[in-house]
Amino acid sequence: VDNSEYMRNGDFLPTRLQAQQDAVNIVCHSKTRSNPENNVGLITLANNCEVLTTLTPDTGRILSKLHAVQPVGKISFCTGVRVAHLALKHRQGKNHKTRIIVFVGSPVEDNEKDLVKLAKRLKKEKVNVDIVNFGEE
Numbered sequence: 001v002d003n004s005e006y007m008r009n010g011d012f013l014p015t016r017l018q019a020q021q022d023a024v025n026i027v028c029h030s031k032t033r034s035n036p037e038n039n040v041g042l043i044t045l046a047n048n049c050e051v052l053t054t055l056t057p058d059t060g061r062i063l064s065k066l067h068a069v070q071p072v073g074k075i076s077f078c079t080g081v082r083v084a085h086l087a088l089k090h091r092q093g094k095n096h097k098t099r100i101i102v103f104v105g106s107p108v109e110d111n112e113k114d115l116v117k118l119a120k121r122l123k124k125e126k127v128n129v130d131i132v133n134f135g136e137e
Helices: 016-034 059-066 077-089 112-124
Strands: 040-043 051-056 098-104 127-133
Touching: 016 040, 016 059, 016 098, 016 127, 040 059, 040 077, 051 059, 051 077, 077 098, 077 112, 077 127, 112 127
Parallel strands: 098 127
Antiparallel strands: 040 051
């Protein structure tokens, strides 16, 4: 999830951060309900890209950590996706498909070359990435 300063904006009611929390809630519930073996984790993208919860089927744990997230600093998109990829490598059930869902509500200022390199690595290792964008670009 994006927890950068841009998430304070009120263009989504009440704020981008709270709109993002609602979206994360919906995605977590749909993923865990579709298959009881699905696991969900939570990582912040701003500043030091912190792992808030490791992979778990418990959506209550995810949501309690999610509501404690405060906006700070700037987004580190590539670093956050790398951390998520690393968390997926250390999961229990290796026979499931892997997916990273990234919620972004601020401009991504990473170098295009780094983004392409990261995308190629994820594609090679069969990791799907979905991006949910809040904002205009």
